[in-house]
Amino acid sequence: xxxxxxxxxxxxxxxxxxxxxxxxxxxxxxxxxxxxxxxxxxxxxxxxxxxxxxxxxxxxxxxxxxxxxxxxxxxxxxxxxxxxxxxxxxxxxxxxxxxxxxxxxxxxxxxxxxxxxxxxxxxxxxxxxxxxxxxxxxxxxxxxxxxxxxxxxxxxxxxxxxxxxxxxxxxxxxxxxxxxxxxxxxxxxxxxxxxxxxxxxxxxxxxxxxxxxxxxxxxxxxxxxxxxxxxxxxxxxxxxxxxxx
Amino acid sequence: xxxxxxxxxxxxxxxxxxxxxxxxxxxxxxxxxxxxxxxxxxxxxxxxxxxxxxxxxxxxxxxxxxxxxxxxxxxxxxxxxxxxxxxxxxxxxxxxxxxxxxxxxxxxxxxxxxxxxxxxxxxxxxxxxxxxxxxxxxxxxxxxxxxxxxxxxxxxxxxxxxxxxxxxxxxxxxxxxxxxxxxxxxxxxxxxxxxxxxxxxxxxxxxxxxxxxxxxxxxxxxxxxxxxxxxxxxxxxxxxxxxxxxxxxxxxxxxxxxxxxxxxxxxxxxxxxxxxxxxxxxxxxxxxxxxxxxxxxxxxxxxxxxxxxxxxxxxxxxxxxxxxxxxxxxxxxxxxxxxxxxxxxxxxxxxxxxxxxxxxxxxxxxxxxxxxxxxxxxxxxxxxxxxxxxxxxxx
Numbered sequence: 001x002x003x004x005x006x007x008x009x010x011x012x013x014x015x016x017x018x019x020x021x022x023x024x025x026x027x028x029x030x031x032x033x034x035x036x037x038x039x040x041x042x043x044x045x046x047x048x049x050x051x052x053x054x055x056x057x058x059x060x061x062x063x064x065x066x067x068x069x070x071x072x073x074x075x076x077x078x079x080x081x082x083x084x085x086x087x088x089x090x091x092x093x094x095x096x097x098x099x100x101x102x103x104x105x106x107x108x109x110x111x112x113x114x115x116x117x118x119x120x121x122x123x124x125x126x127x128x129x130x131x132x133x134x135x136x137x138x139x140x141x142x143x144x145x146x147x148x149x150x151x152x153x154x155x156x157x158x159x160x161x162x163x164x165x166x167x168x169x170x171x172x173x174x175x176x177x178x179x180x181x182x183x184x185x186x187x188x189x190x191x192x193x194x195x196x197x198x199x200x201x202x203x204x205x206x207x208x209x210x211x212x213x214x215x216x217x218x219x220x221x222x223x224x225x226x227x228x229x230x231x232x233x234x235x236x237x238x239x240x241x242x243x244x245x
Numbered sequence: 246x247x248x249x250x251x252x253x254x255x256x257x258x259x260x261x262x263x264x265x266x267x268x269x270x271x272x273x274x275x276x277x278x279x280x281x282x283x284x285x286x287x288x289x290x291x292x293x294x295x296x297x298x299x300x301x302x303x304x305x306x307x308x309x310x311x312x313x314x315x316x317x318x319x320x321x322x323x324x325x326x327x328x329x330x331x332x333x334x335x336x337x338x339x340x341x342x343x344x345x346x347x348x349x350x351x352x353x354x355x356x357x358x359x360x361x362x363x364x365x366x367x368x369x370x371x372x373x374x375x376x377x378x379x380x381x382x383x384x385x386x387x388x389x390x391x392x393x394x395x396x397x398x399x400x401x402x403x404x405x406x407x408x409x410x411x412x413x414x415x416x417x418x419x420x421x422x423x424x425x426x427x428x429x430x431x432x433x434x435x436x437x438x439x440x441x442x443x444x445x446x447x448x449x450x451x452x453x454x455x456x457x458x459x460x461x462x463x464x465x466x467x468x469x470x471x472x473x474x475x476x477x478x479x480x481x482x483x484x485x486x487x488x489x490x491x492x493x494x495x496x497x498x499x500x501x502x503x504x505x506x507x508x509x510x511x512x513x514x515x516x517x518x519x520x521x522x523x524x525x526x527x528x529x530x531x532x533x534x535x536x537x538x539x540x541x542x543x544x545x546x547x548x549x550x551x552x553x554x555x556x557x558x559x560x561x562x563x564x565x566x567x568x569x570x571x572x573x574x575x576x577x578x579x580x581x582x583x584x585x586x587x588x589x590x591x592x593x594x595x596x597x598x599x600x601x602x603x604x605x606x607x608x609x610x611x612x613x614x615x616x617x618x619x620x621x622x623x624x625x626x627x628x629x630x631x632x633x634x635x636x637x638x639x640x
Contacts, residue, residue: 074508127250130287177258179258200288
């Protein structure tokens with residue numbers, strides 16, 4: 001049976017007053033999730049909390065032993081349902097209208113990993129001392145790059161980091177579910193943009209390389225690095241090491 | 246050999262690798278990756294292989310592989326197959342010789358690629374004929390070029406149609422609308438134009454708000470989900486349609502997509518969801534079963550949908566009649582009236598099965614008022630033929 005070691009941590013960072021990020025993981029069912037409540041709006045922490053709560057209920061319930069071929073469908077449906085819940089929460093409590101969150105999760109089944117994803121939190125793969133960003137950021141810059149929106153359709157002053165997809169922002173949402181085969185020794189890193197905006201990928205790679213045999217340190221080391229570079233946002237990190245297959 | 250590794254991303258959802266450069270060359274030559282894929286190096290950006298400018302900017306060592314250009318001098322160390330520049334003053338003969346050699350290499354490469362793809366196709370067909378669908382589908386799943394070739398050549402190679410039909414419904418995690426259209430032909434009953442799992446997920450989710458009304462008022466509506474729930478399981482399981490192996494028909498495939506989409510839903514906590522779940526779960530179980538005999542479970546409520554389960558599970562007339570009696574005092578709603586039709590059809594089925602057992606003649610099989618279902622337009626003639634044939638084989 002595949003042995004996955006998971007460690008996760010979240011931090012308010014240096015500048016912010018409150019933490020709207022959330023993280024959850026369960027090694028027994030080999031699944032975890034990172035959620036970043038959308039800043040600038042009330043209720044980001046509630047939204048990310050709902051993701052964690054529903055995710056935990058889902059993976060610890062009867063669907064925890066899902067067959068691999070059903071995983072993409074089940075997880076896409078889960079995030080769509082969570083989206084509907086958060087959206088209708090915002091409709092019911094008007095002062096929190098527009099609350100939202102990102103969600104990037106991971107589920108290991110046998111020798112595969114499934115990564116449901118919506119927003120600009122990220123999943124990376126560290127393997128053979130290389131670091132690859134697996135998920136596509138759902139923001140303006142990425143959307144233009146992939147041809148999902150036309151550059152001319154974007155107003156001039158729009159920041160390229162503005163989200164184009166998030167959980168709870170509209171009645172329906174499109175969720176990506178990535179999947180790949182895994183190998184022993186690989187480390188999957190899920191993080192909120194509080195890490196990836198502060199620490200560039202090369203630095204993340206160095207930290208992973210140096211600590212690949214002590215993965216329990218990784219979340220705190222990465223958070224420290226982000227704080228040392230300004231810590232302008234909440235920072236959340238979840239690492240999943242494929243200890244053996 | 247370079248110790249740089251690259252990851253490929255396909256359809257923005259699956260990954261291949263990591264591979265080094267020579268492995269990428271090999272993948273490309275064997276058509277296991279295409280220029281529609283994206284590539285990323287360590288901490289590098291994702292670049293579509295078809296985008297020559299971006300490749301040149303970020304991964305210049307790949308330009309020669311995927312865009313056929315002779316690489317620049319400073320790329321020599323990254324690119325393993327470097328073609329030397331011709332010497333100045335080469336004679337016409339030398340140039341001709343080089344051209345001939347290159348043509349020969351290209352022909353050999355094409356032949357080798359053709360052979361490899363031919364081998365893959367032969368293996369797919371062999372596995373499919375042996376009903377080893379997993380193996381056949383595993384090959385197709387990893388060879389997008391092969392699937393494209395089969396789809397494009399359908400007009401002249403009909404023998405690939407059953408295989409493509411299996412594939413369309415097999416790995417149904419992402420919709421393949423073009424493939425669904427290519428394999429569909431005519432459907433016997435009303436079905437969505439796109440019977441993928443994703444399409445059915447949308448149908449189910451949109452339908453949830455109407456479940457209470459439909460089941461409380463017991464209406465017969467023409468929505469896809471409602472019609473699907475009325476499909477008879479024997480009809481679904483035993484029809485034979487030309488060029489369909491697995492699933493055995495478009496409707497069978499459609500049901501599988503609908504069922505797989507349904508099991509992924511987060512259901513509301515009410516009795517209407519329970520009834521629908523019980524109905525579709527029974528249909529799926531009966532479809533997967535190879536035997537006609539099932540343990541009859543008394544329905545958990547008097548909903549007509551669950552009485553249909555009861556009827557379809559019945560193996561003798563006494564049990565069938567007991568199922569029918571559940572609705573004896575029910576309001577004569579459209580669903581209850583329709584259930585009578587279901588009763589008569591199941592009565593025919595049971596009698597035919599009993600005749601098979603004790604060897605009586607064909608003429609004992611009762612006739613139906615109409616061979617076509619008044620709600621979902623199923624033509625029971627398909628299955629009456631099956632029952633009769635089974636009957637005559639037993640003589």
